[in-house]
Amino acid sequence: MQALFACRSPERQADLAFISIVMIVGICIYPQLAKPFCEGQPHSLPLSSRVMRSFPCQGSALRKAAWVLSRAPWVLADVGKLGIADAGLGIGLAIWLARLACALLLPDPLYTDVVAPLLTYAVRNCFCLFHIWLGPQHVPSPAAVFTNLSLLHIPLDICVSLTCQRPSMWLEAAHGVFNTACTILLCSWYSRNPATGVSFWSVLLKLSGYEPRQLGPGWEERLRAELEARGERLAGVYVRAGCIELMLETELPADRQGDAWSHPALASGTCTGLLAEEPGLLAAVVEALGLPPTAGPENAAQVLGSLRGSQAEDSPLQSGPSLSVTVRPRMWLLRPGDPTRLALELRVMGLPTKVAVTGWEAGSSSDTEGDDPDGSGRGAPAAPSVASGQGPLLEVLVRSRGRYLPVRVGAPPATGQRAEGSSGGRPAGGSGVAGSRLGPLCLRAEVDAAGAGPGLTQVDLRLGGRPLCALPLLLLPAGREDLAAELGRLAEATRPVPGAAGAEGSLQGDVLGGLMYDLGSLLYGDIDDLHVDVVGALAAHLLEYAETAGLPATAAAIREAVEARTSVARGGKAAARSSTAKTGGGPSCSSCWAAAMEHLPSTPAGPRPWASSSTRATAWRDVGRALLLSLGLVREGPAQAEAFRAAADGWAAAQAHIIQAVELLSLLSSLVRGRGRLSPARMLVWFVRCGPSLVTAAAWPLLPPHAWRRLAGAVRRPRYAAMLGAKAAAVAARLPTPASMVPYYSGLSMVALEGAIMPATCPLSLAASVVLSALRLPLHAALIGSVLAAGAGQGPGGWPLTSRVLTGRALLLAARVEMVALATTLACNVYLRLGCRRGRERRAKGQPVRGSGHVKAE
Incomplete structure (x- = not known):
């Protein structure tokens, strides 16, 4: 290598040195790729990476750079196996390696005049070309956006252009025009992706030492009143034999610009944030349920875990944030007169070496008469147990509209895995499947959805009794074959590449999980208690996304839902206004949907304004006031x-x-x-x-x-x-x-x-x-x-x-x-x-x- 370097001309030696420097800088992008891993977010690094698991997340930039350079071969191997979201970075690094080899081996005229300019422009345009080839449904990772679509790309592009010893002004001009057009196209694509309008935050509480039969009469109404006084709203109740578990799930309107959580309890960032802010919540919940006060450790209330969106805030996994979950299909069409039995395929990566998998079947030994204390038919499984040596228990639960749906879990027929687990006292479709942490665990869940109505259904995964994730499944009513087909095509377009890290919903950051939450809440959910601005903004946002992304059936369903609720709301508008004036409360259901109708465009075609004329006037007033404050014409506090x-x-x-x-x-x-x-x-x-x-x-x-x-x-x-x-x-x-x-x-x-x-x-x-x-x-x-x-000298006229x-x-x-x-x-x-x-x-x-x-x- 030294002999090859020494025999080259000084110009070639400078070129080799510059290429080496750029490659070293490129390798140092690895901390940006590992940043989501350190923050517990989805990432595209390979799950088998030994480098990732020892990465100094809390170190300084110098320590991270030294750590990366000291492990350069393994870092290069990781970059070569990046997921599809960051594969463009791996392609760029491969081009640099090819150019380094050409600079060492090819003769001077061929390399300088042909190969070097060709590879320089290839590496400067590979990101745009790769993501245009993936199409508008693909969303790049934050690291890819940071290095290619942010303003930092300008100095990086200048540095790369300097590696070409004999640049052509015509080629530079053509590259500038082409790259600008591609960047504008990509930004227009990615700006259409729907920001989640409805987000969920859940806390799972367990009240040990109590039985469901101890619940006093009217406990649900008292619990609803207690939680509404604290800013929450009771929407569903699940009862389990042997104990009582409360899942406090709050549906929040997320910030449209990026999943900013507006609930004050989320500021703590821990699974007990709500409890730390309201220390009397547990005692108030016990009192509202009509239970006797806690008398000792045998009557203890504890937090089992929490979910922020679809992902657990405090993961029960021991090795860090490497969970990847996929569930197919993401929507299901309910057909009248047809026995509704959903067949779901789950693919889980990142679990412990051996787990015991279980579901819940109706008629199993977990069904006790204490499961239905109020006669509401909300029977649910008892807390399952697992024999020692089988590993932690992985539960697959499916819940919809206040009740658990019976589910039988087993291995897919194609995989040939055996089911050996237990659920409660007898086998319940569970499987004690031993799977490698680095390999996927494939499951098939058969759900008995008889009696389930259209709307959101949650697929819950719990590991060792603690929440692991909750993935949304949208059930569509009969007659919406067009909507089901359209959303099915969208799901196929956003299907993760096999072997790529990531998961559904919030775990993967794909557009589909948030879209299921938003559509389920707007079309079939009970969101009448939300604020006027939230309902209107959610409806307008979903409609704009559906029409710009080419989803006509989805746009029509949104319009029909809003118009149907608005027609009902207009009939009771006067009564609602009178009731609001008397009680001094917030906007009612009628005013919410009337305002939502005002937010929607009047015609289904053409450009979609974001807000009504009154909203635009308010926006211009805000701009005017900000201008006056900036000019100092209005005093600010x-x-x-x-x-x-x-x-x-x-x-x-x-x-x-x-x-x-x-x-x-x-x-x-x-x-x-x-x-x-x-x-x-x-x-x-x-x-x-x-x-x-x-x-x-x-x-x-x-x-x-x-x-x-x-x-x-x-x-x-x-x-x-x-x-x-x-x-x-x-x-x-x-x-x-x-x-x-x-x-x-x-x-x-x-x-x-x-x-x-x-x-x-x-x-x-x-x-x-x-x-x-x-x-x-x-x-x-x-x-x-x-x-x-x-x-x-002299001016233009000679003077x-x-x-x-x-x-x-x-x-x-x-x-x-x-x-x-x-x-x-x-x-x-x-x-x-x-x-x-x-x-x-x-x-x-x-x-x-x-x-x-x-x-x-x-």
């Missing part, structure tokens, strides 16, 4: 000012990589172009100018991410101070301007950097920006004037350029920069203040917007 400062610091921290990369690239370019001709004073000025970026760049590999973000937000004002001090020093010392800087001052580069990029990434208040512009204007004019004077003309032109060019900077600052101020206002509105709605919670007693 201390809380608003503090919120704006926090938003500006957060925005600066989020965009710090952009301004840091731009400033460091400009510093490097100036040093390289002016090498041998720059005086020490000029170099000192440049280092002072880029000092904050040098500090943040040096701290990035040393500090943990949260500490680095605080530092990046804190250098927002020092960055402007360093820039102002460097310019003042250059003017005061009368330093000559290098020839390489003449296009920067006289062209548009200065306008782009100091007028657009810097105010957009480091926003200031408009008053501070005006003061800064007043200080910078004479400095900019002096610097531009020195540049113009150095190149002064000499006088000092007055040069001064006037310098002032105009400097004023152009400051005008653009002030306009950019004003736009950023308005944007950030609108964001602060939306945040306050969401926090305010957290109290009156009550989720349609489901409390289920087993």
